[in-house]
Structures are given as structure tokens and as C-alpha cells.
Amino acid sequence: xxxxxxxxxxxxxxxxxxxxxxxxxxxxxxxxxxxxxxxxxxxxxxxxxxxxxxxxxxxxxxxxxxxxxxxxxxxxxxxxxxxxxxxxxxxxxxxxxxxxxxxxxxxxxxxxxxxxxxxxxxxxxxxxxxxxxxxxxxxxxxxxxxxxxxxxxxxxxxxxxxxxxxxxxxxxxxxxxxxxxxxxxxxxxxxxxxxxxxxxxxxxxxxxxxxxxxxxxxxxxxxxxxxxxxxxxxxxxxxxxxxxxxxxxxxxxxxxxxxxxxxxxxxxxxxxxxxxxxxxxxxxxxxxxxxxxxxxxxxxxxxxxxxxxxxxxxxxx
Numbered sequence: 001x002x003x004x005x006x007x008x009x010x011x012x013x014x015x016x017x018x019x020x021x022x023x024x025x026x027x028x029x030x031x032x033x034x035x036x037x038x039x040x041x042x043x044x045x046x047x048x049x050x051x052x053x054x055x056x057x058x059x060x061x062x063x064x065x066x067x068x069x070x071x072x073x074x075x076x077x078x079x080x081x082x083x084x085x086x087x088x089x090x091x092x093x094x095x096x097x098x099x100x101x102x103x104x105x106x107x108x109x110x111x112x113x114x115x116x117x118x119x120x121x122x123x124x125x126x127x128x129x130x131x132x133x134x135x136x137x138x139x140x141x142x143x144x145x146x147x148x149x150x151x152x153x154x155x156x157x158x159x160x161x162x163x164x165x166x167x168x169x170x171x172x173x174x175x176x177x178x179x180x181x182x183x184x185x186x187x188x189x190x191x192x193x194x195x196x197x198x199x200x201x202x203x204x205x206x207x208x209x210x211x212x213x214x215x216x217x218x219x220x221x222x223x224x225x226x227x228x229x230x231x232x233x234x235x236x237x238x239x240x241x242x243x244x245x246x247x248x249x250x251x252x253x254x255x256x257x258x259x260x261x262x263x264x265x266x267x268x269x270x271x272x273x274x275x276x277x278x279x280x281x282x283x284x285x286x287x288x289x290x291x292x293x294x295x296x297x298x299x300x301x302x303x304x305x306x307x308x309x310x311x312x313x314x315x316x317x
Contacts, residue, residue, distance in 0.1 A: 003231040004175030006192030008153045009219040009251070009267040010049075010060035011082050014072060015122035016212040018046055018065035018306045024121045025050045025061065027311030028101050029084075030144030033283035034273050035250065036306075039064050043292055044302040049250075052152060053139040055273035055282065057221050057251075058194040059152035063122075064216070067304070072211025074125055076159045077261025079215040080201065080208075082124065083115070085131040085154035085194065091116060093148045094128050101313045110199065111180050111187055123213025129154045133193035142310045155197035156218060157185075160260030163202040169258045170198065173235065174220055192221070217255065219265035228252055228268045242266075249289055250275065283308070 015021045025031050025048075034055035039045040045066050051059035061082065074080055086094060091114060098105050098118060105118040108127065115127045128150075137149040160166035163186060170176040170188050176198060180187035184203045190196040208214060222228040228245065232254045235242040242256040251267040258264050276287055286303070288296055 002175055003173065003222075003227065003234065004191050005220040005222065005266075006196065007058055007190040007221060008156065008195030009057045009221040009265075009269070010062055011079060011153070011156065011215055011218050012062045012064070013082075013122075013124050013215045014069065014210065014212050015063045015065045015120075015124070016067055016069050016071075017122070018048070018067070018304050020121045021048060021063050021065050022306050022308055023311040025063075026308045027142050028097070028103070029150060030139065030141045031059075031061070031150060032139045032141070033308050034060070035287060036283050036285070037249075037287045037289075038292065038299060038303070040248075040289060040292075043295070043299050046303060046306070049273065049283075051273075052135075052137040052150075054279065055250075056135075056152070057267070057269045058134075058192065059137075059150075066212075070211040071123065072214035073206070073209040074123075074159070074214055075208030076161050076205040078159050078208040078210075079156050079218045079262060080125060080159035080205070081117070081127055081157035082215065083127045083129055083154040083156055083197070084150045085134050085152060086128050086150055087136060087148060088130045088132055090148040091128065091130055097144070110185065111182060119213075124215070127154070127157075133196075135194075151194060153195035155195060155199065157199045157201055158218075158260070158262055159201050159205045159208065160258075160262060161207075162260045163200045166200055166258055166260035166262065169240075169260075169264075173231070173238065173240075190220075195221075217263035217265050219253070219267040222266050222268050224270065225252060225268055228254065228266060231266055 031050035035049035108115040134151040176188040186200040
């Protein structure tokens with residue numbers, strides 16, 4: 001049976017300042033910091049995960065904050081725009097909220113939908129769109145109640161070197177369907193109700209450079225370990241050279257770079273973020289995989305101190 005992802009599992013990006021990252025995603029966007037851990041390949045760097053109240057697949061954005069890191073350039077070969085879904089009727093609230101934090105935004109229209117586009121404090125390009133689908137978030141923080149809270153990803157805009165080949169991978173390997181085309185954009189849809197609308201920009205994009213303010217990879221959902229291993233084998237047999245299955249503690253991962261230059265990941269829904277700490281206190285303690293526990297004291301000394309706080313803005317906090 002052909003693999004059909006239900007949509008985005010998570011998106012991972014580079015950023016420079018860790019506390020600014022916490023202030024923006026927890027303080028402004030009011031997402032929950034559901035996991036505070038380290039980059040398993042570079043333990044002196046945080047790996048921060050934000051999502052809804054439980055860190056459900058389709059709501060998670062993750063960051064590797066590294067002070068004074070090289071600034072990236074958003075362009076082709078990258079996930080260019082990260083799109084969040086908010087409840088219908090919420091865009092006026094979010095426009096007022098962004099303005100209260102002195103965050104400029106643009107109004108955009110695609111495929112008959114209204115978006116507001118803005119940059120986070122690290123230079124990552126974001127959008128909000130109203131959507132009916134997706135479970136409402138139950139998380140409330142710093143002036144954002146569940147009535148207006150971000151539900152999860154609305155989708156993403158992919159900037160590809162060769163859009164037709166990127167679309168072919170999404171359709172023939174990941175099971176998305178093309179549902180529209182307008183003004184140099186291709187629109188595809190996955191089977192789920194969150195993180196399922198993917199647009200591909202087909203023209204006029206400069207080549208991207210990885211660094212702070214850019215997306216490192218976009219991950220697609222596999223519902224279980226069996227499905228995950230099957231798509232890994234299918235990609236291998238089709239010549240996409242995927243990695244072996246990698247245990248990322250909170251999901252299993254397989255990576256491959258699609259022909260348009262964008263790094264894709266396949267990630268399992270299980271086991272989730274409550275596997276190593278109580279769900280009600282997720283994100284409060286630095287969590288380390290067991291092989292790094294003997295180095296906990298040294299690692300904690302190297303990492304900058306960060307806190308989730310009811311931030312009101314750079315001039316008002």
C-alpha cells in the first residue's frame with residue numbers, strides 16, 4: 001500500500017539567541033515549551049521544542065539556538081515559510097497582538113485565503129492563517145487563550161530548485177495530492193487536518209544559505225514504526241539514499257534530500273514527548289539521553305540560562 005503522510009510532523013530551524021527564541025515562541029506566539037534538551041550531535045547547544053499542550057505531531061517547531069551563529073539567507077532549497085493555523089475569526093486578534101509587540105506584518109492572499117506574514121526575532125519567516133480543521137489548543141499563556149491560540153501548522157511554503165521534481169516526491173512517495181495552481185504556486189494537500197496544506201513556489205527564488213533564521217528540515221508524519229520502516233525501504237529502492245532509522249528519543253527519524261534541495265525527514269508519531277518526564281511538567285527540566293547523563297553538570301554549565309516568562313516586549317519586559 002502506498003505511503004500517505006497526514007502532513008507535517010515538525011519543522012526544525014536554526015536561531016542565534018536562546019532567550020529571544022523562548023520569548024518569541026512562548027511569550028508572543030504562546031506555544032508551550034514542551035521539551036528542553038540538547039542537540040545530540042553537539043551537546044553544548046540546546047534543542048528546544050514548542051507545540052500545543054501535549055506537543056502533538058503537527059504542532060511542533062524545534063530550534064538549535066547558537067549565539068553568534070552565521071546568519072542564513074532564505075531561498076531555494078529550503079522550507080521558505082512556516083505557516084501556523086489559528087481558529088476562524090482570530091486574525092484580528094493576532095494583528096493587534098503582533099502590533100503590541102512592535103512586530104511588523106504584511107497581509108497576504110493565496111488560493112482565496114487571508115494570511116498575515118511576519119518574521120520572528122531570529123529572522124524566520126512565518127505566517128498565520130485561519131482554518132476550520134485541527135483540534136483547538138488547550139494551552140493558555142501570556143494573554144493568549146484557547147479561543148485564539150495557535151492550533152498547529154497550517155502547512156508550509158517550499159522554495160525548490162526544481163519545483164516539478166519536489167512535487168513528484170510529495171505526490172509519488174509521500175501521498176500528497178495537487179489541489180491547485182496560481183501565480184507561480186503549486187498547492188498540494190496531505191490527508192490530515194493539520195499541517196496538511198503545502199505550497200511550492202515555482203519561480204523567482206534566490207538560492208538559500210543555511211544559518212540562523214532559516215529552516216534546517218521539514219519532517220513528515222508516519223503513524224507508526226511499521227509504516228516508517230516501509231517508507232524508508234521504498235525511498236532506498238527508489239534511489240533517494242535515505243538514512244537508516246535513527247532514534248531521536250521522542251520519535252524515530254529518517255532523512256533524505258529531495259531533488260529540489262530541501263532536506264526532508266520522516267518522523268514517527270510515537271512515542272511522543274511525555275516518554276521521559278510527566279506531561280504536566282514537560283519543558284521545565286533539561287532532559288538528556290541516558291548516554292549524556294554522566295556529563296549533566298558539565299553540559300548545564302555550558303548552556304545559557306533560559307526561562308519561560310510572561311514577556312511583554314523588548315521595551316516592556
